[in-house]
Amino acid sequence: MNIAKVIVDVPASSINQTFDYQIPERFQEMLKPGMRVMVPFGPRKIMGYVVGRTNESSFDQLKEIIDVFDLTPILTTELLDLGKWLAEETLSLYITTFQAMLPQVLKANYKKELERLTSASLSDQLEAFFDRRDVVPYEEVENSGVSFYQIQKAIQDGDIAVHYLVKSRVTKKHVTFLKPARDIHLLEEALRDMPNRARKQQEMLTFFIDHPQEIELNKLIKEFGTTRSTVNALLKKELITSFRKEVFRNPYDDSVFEQTTSLELTEQQREAIEPIKQHIQENRHDVFLIHGVTGSGKTEIYLQAIQDVIDKGKEAIVLVPEISLTPQMVKRFKGRFGSNVAVLHSALSYGEKYDEWRRIHRKEVQVVVGARSAVFAPFENLGIIIIDEEHENSYKQEDQPRYHARDVAIHRGEYHRCPVILGSATPTLESYARAQKGVYKLATLTKRTNEKAMPEVNIVDMRDELHAGNRSMFSRNLKENMEQRIRRGEQIVLLLNRRGYSTFVMCRECGYVKECPHCDIALTFHKHQNQLKCHYCSYEESMPMYCPSCSSDLIRFFGTGTQRIEEALTQLIPEARVLRMDVDTTRRKGAHEKLLNQFANKEADILLGTQMIAKGLDFENVTLVGVLTADSMLHLPDFRSSEKTFQLLTQVSGRAGRHDLPGEVIVQTYTPEHYSIELASRYNYLRFYQQEMQTRKKFQYPPYVFLTLITVSHQNHVTAVQTTQQIVKNLWKHVQSDTVILGPTPSPIPRMKDRFRYQCMIKYKHESDLQRLIQKMIHQFDDEVRKNDLQITVDMQPYQLM
Ligand SMILES: Nc1ncnc2c1ncn2[C@@H]1O[C@H](COP(=O)(O)OP(=O)(O)OP(=O)(O)O)[C@@H](O)[C@H]1O
Ligand SMILES: [Zn+2]
Numbered sequence: 001m002n003i004a005k006v007i008v009d010v011p012a013s014s015i016n017q018t019f020d021y022q023i024p025e026r027f028q029e030m031l032k033p034g035m036r037v038m039v040p041f042g043p044r045k046i047m048g049y050v051v052g053r054t055n056e057s058s059f060d061q062l063k064e065i066i067d068v069f070d071l072t073p074i075l076t077t078e079l080l081d082l083g084k085w086l087a088e089e090t091l092s093l094y095i096t097t098f099q100a101m102l103p104q105v106l107k108a109n110y111k112k113e114l115e116r117l118t119s120a121s122l123s124d125q126l127e128a129f130f131d132r133r134d135v136v137p138y139e140e141v142e143n144s145g146v147s148f149y150q151i152q153k154a155i156q157d158g159d160i161a162v163h164y165l166v167k168s169r170v171t172k173k174h175v176t177f178l179k180p181a182r183d184i185h186l187l188e189e190a191l192r193d194m195p196n197r198a199r200k201q202q203e204m205l206t207f208f209i210d211h212p213q214e215i216e217l218n219k220l221i222k223e224f225g226t227t228r229s230t231v232n233a234l235l236k237k238e239l240i241t242s243f244r245k246e247v248f249r250n251p252y253d254d255s256v257f258e259q260t261t262s263l264e265l266t267e268q269q270r271e272a273i274e275p276i277k278q279h280i281q282e283n284r285h286d287v288f289l290i291h292g293v294t295g296s297g298k299t300e301i302y303l304q305a306i307q308d309v310i311d312k313g314k315e316a317i318v319l320v321p322e323i324s325l326t327p328q329m330v331k332r333f334k335g336r337f338g339s340n341v342a343v344l345h346s347a348l349s350y351g352e353k354y355d356e357w358r359r360i361h362r363k364e365v366q367v368v369v370g371a372r373s374a375v376f377a378p379f380e381n382l383g384i385i386i387i388d389e390e391h392e393n394s395y396k397q398e399d400q401p402r403y404h405a406r407d408v409a410i411h412r413g414e415y416h417r418c419p420v421i422l423g424s425a426t427p428t429l430e431s432y433a434r435a436q437k438g439v440y441k442l443a444t445l446t447k448r449t450n451e452k453a454m455p456e457v458n459i460v461d462m463r464d465e466l467h468a469g470n471r472s473m474f475s476r477n478l479k480e481n482m483e484q485r486i487r488r489g490e491q492i493v494l495l496l497n498r499r500g501y502s503t504f505v506m507c508r509e510c511g512y513v514k515e516c517p518h519c520d521i522a523l524t525f526h527k528h529q530n531q532l533k534c535h536y537c538s539y540e541e542s543m544p545m546y547c548p549s550c551s552s553d554l555i556r557f558f559g560t561g562t563q564r565i566e567e568a569l570t571q572l573i574p575e576a577r578v579l580r581m582d583v584d585t586t587r588r589k590g591a592h593e594k595l596l597n598q599f600a601n602k603e604a605d606i607l608l609g610t611q612m613i614a615k616g617l618d619f620e621n622v623t624l625v626g627v628l629t630a631d632s633m634l635h636l637p638d639f640r641s642s643e644k645t646f647q648l649l650t651q652v653s654g655r656a657g658r659h660d661l662p663g664e665v666i667v668q669t670y671t672p673e674h675y676s677i678e679l680a681s682r683y684n685y686l687r688f689y690q691q692e693m694q695t696r697k698k699f700q701y702p703p704y705v706f707l708t709l710i711t712v713s714h715q716n717h718v719t720a721v722q723t724t725q726q727i728v729k730n731l732w733k734h735v736q737s738d739t740v741i742l743g744p745t746p747s748p749i750p751r752m753k754d755r756f757r758y759q760c761m762i763k764y765k766h767e768s769d770l771q772r773l774i775q776k777m778i779h780q781f782d783d784e785v786r787k788n789d790l791q792i793t794v795d796m797q798p799y800q801l802m
C-alpha cells in the first residue's frame, strides 16, 4: 500500500479525479485517508486530500508526496464517501465538497508547530527533538531523528499537540498555569524556613499547600490579589512550576446558562416523541416531519430526544437557520446540555469556528448546534439529526457545492441508522407531500403548550384605503392600533417585506398583477426596455399604460425601502421610537444582537424590519404585529411565492402574544382574496397545502416534478446564447419523453459583471441518470471553459429562481 490516491486542490472539471502518488518511506506508517498532503502537480506544489491507499497504479514513474499536513485525518472515511456522493449528486468537484465540510482554517496550508503537553519524560528521540523547548516548528521534524509515526503516536497519547498557525495566530490561545513543584511536606518545610518579611510569599505558599491542584496564573493573581513578582519569587525558588496549556476559546461562557431539566410533555408532544425514541433505541433510520404550530413545543421534543441519544453515548446534530441562531436559541441547548454543546455559527471568528470544530473532532462534545454546514460535523457515532424550521431556504447552498442540508442529513442518517427530524410550523410542500405518502413519518402538534390561542389576524384591503383617500403606506386601522399600543406601553413589530420590490407591476386601484399566460408567474419589469418578461419561458410584452382589468392608470411597479418607511412612520406618529433592522443596520458584527437587546429593554416602541425579524424572536411585550405589504412576495417570479408568503405570514404572526398579553396581527394587502393570505390569517396549513398542490400539479412544478437549472455565462452575448442552445438541443435528444426543457432564456439577472447569462430549466419526473447525462453534455465544452472563460453551472435543486 505504498501509493496514495489524492484529490488535488485544482478547482477545474478536467482535474476532477484522483491522482496517484508514491508514498515516501518516512510517511509509510502514518499516512491515512482523510489527511492533507502536499504534492507536485505540473510545475507547482499544491495541496490535496488522500482518499485512499493502494498497491497498484496504472501509471509508472509516480511522483512522490512532498509533505503531509495532518497528523490525524481531518475527514473520516464516512465524510470522504459523503463528499464523493455529494459531488456526484450536485455535479460539483470533489475538491469543493471536501472543502465545504471543513472550517476555513483547514482549507489552506498553514505553518504548524508542535507543542509538548506533558512534563513526564518522552522517548529519547522526542526529548532530543524538543530539546527542552515547549514549542518546536513543525519543519524540524524532517531532519530530526524522530519519525512522523512517532509524532502521530505521541499526539494520540496526548503528549504532544499540533497547531496550525493562522494569521494573527487566531487558532489557539495559551494560558499559563501554576502548580506545586514539590511534595506538600517539602513545601511546608520551605514555609517554616521562610523569613517573616516575605509575608506575601508565605501566604501564597500556604495557598498552594491547601490547594495543590493546578491554577491559572491570571486567575491566581486576580483572586488572590497578588502580584507577578510574588509568583516569580516562588518560581525562582522552584517551589512551584509554571507551564503553558492550550485552552479552547469558548465563545459562550457556559457558566452563565441557567441549567434546565426535561419538562413534563403534553399529550401531543408525547405522541410525537414516542416513535422517535423508539428509533433511537433500535438504531433505526427514518425521517420524521414534525408539523407543529408556533409555540407548540417542538424544541422541547428535540431536547428530550437528544437526551436519549446522549444517554446512549451517541451524538446529535441540530441545524437551525443562520438568522435563528440567536443567543436565545443557543441558551436553550446550552441550558440543557451545558458544555456538551458546540455551536457553529457564521458570526464566530475563524479561530473560534476552528476551536468549536476541534471540540467535535476530538469528541469533546456530543451535541452540535449550527447553521447549514454543521450537517458535516465530524461525528462518528450519530444518534439523531434535527433540522429546525425545515422550510427555510438557507438550508440550500447557493454556491458550489449546491447542496441541500436536508439531503445530506438524510444520507448521513441512513449511514448511521439514526432518525432525522424535520420540524416546522409551515413545512415545505415537498416534505409534507412525502409525509402524506408515508415516505416521512408525520407528527402534528396543533396546540400551543400554554394553551393560548394564536393571535387574531385582521386583513386590511389597501385598495379601500386608496379609495378613501389614504395614499400612505399605513392603513388607518394600523395607525390607530399602533398609537393605542404605544399609549399602553406595549410594543410593535412591523414587517416590511422587501424582497420582490420593484420587480412586479401591480394596479393600485384593483390589485391586478400582470402574470405570464404560460407560467402563472408574475412578469418581471425591465426598466430599461420598459418591457415585462417571464423568467421561465421568455414570454414578453410591453408595459401597459392602463390596467387591463379596470383601466385605471394607477398601474405601476412597486417599490419602497425600509429607510423611507421609517421616515414616513416618524412623520405619521412623531412620538414613536423606531428601531430599524435591515441589511444596512445589521452589517456590522453584533449589530443584530444589539438591536434586539435594545428592543427587549424597551428602548423602542416599534421594531421595523425585513424578513430577518420574522423568525424565532420572542418578546413578551409585543402585542401587535403589522405586515405592511403582504403581496410583495406573492408576485415574485417564483413558483414558490405563495408558499413563501404563507410561511412568512405564519411565522410573523407567531411573534405576537406569546405570553400573558393577547396579541393581534394586521396584514395590509392589495389582494386579500389570495388563498395564501386568507389561509395564513386563519392558520389553516392543511387547506393551503391542498390548494397549492393543485396549482403545482396544474403547472407541473415540484413536488410533482423535479427541476434542474443550467446557467451559462460568457462575455460574448452570442457565445452565451449559442452554448445554451446547443446544450438544450443535445439534452432533448436524450431525455425521457415526458421531460420538458424550457429555454434558453436570459437569466433573471441577464448580465452580471459584464457577462451575459442564459439558462435552461429541465422539468422531469423520471431521469435516473440525469447527472451523468448533463456531465457528458458539459464535457463537450471543456475546452471552451478552460481557454475561453466560458462558465456553466448546474443546480440540481434550484431555489433562487430570480
Ligand atoms: N411540555 C411542556 N410544558 C410546559 N411548557 C413547555 C412544554 N414544552 C415546551 N414548553 C414551553 O413552551 C414554549 C414554546 O415551546 P417551543 O419554543 O419549544 O415551541 P416551538 O414549537 O419550538 O416554537 P416556535 O416554532 O415558535 O419556535 C417554550 O417557552 C417552552 O419552554
Ligand atoms: Zn386595475
Ligand SMILES: [Zn+2]
Binding pocket: 516, 517, 518, 519, 520, 534, 535, 536, 537, 538, 539
Ligand atoms: Zn412564462
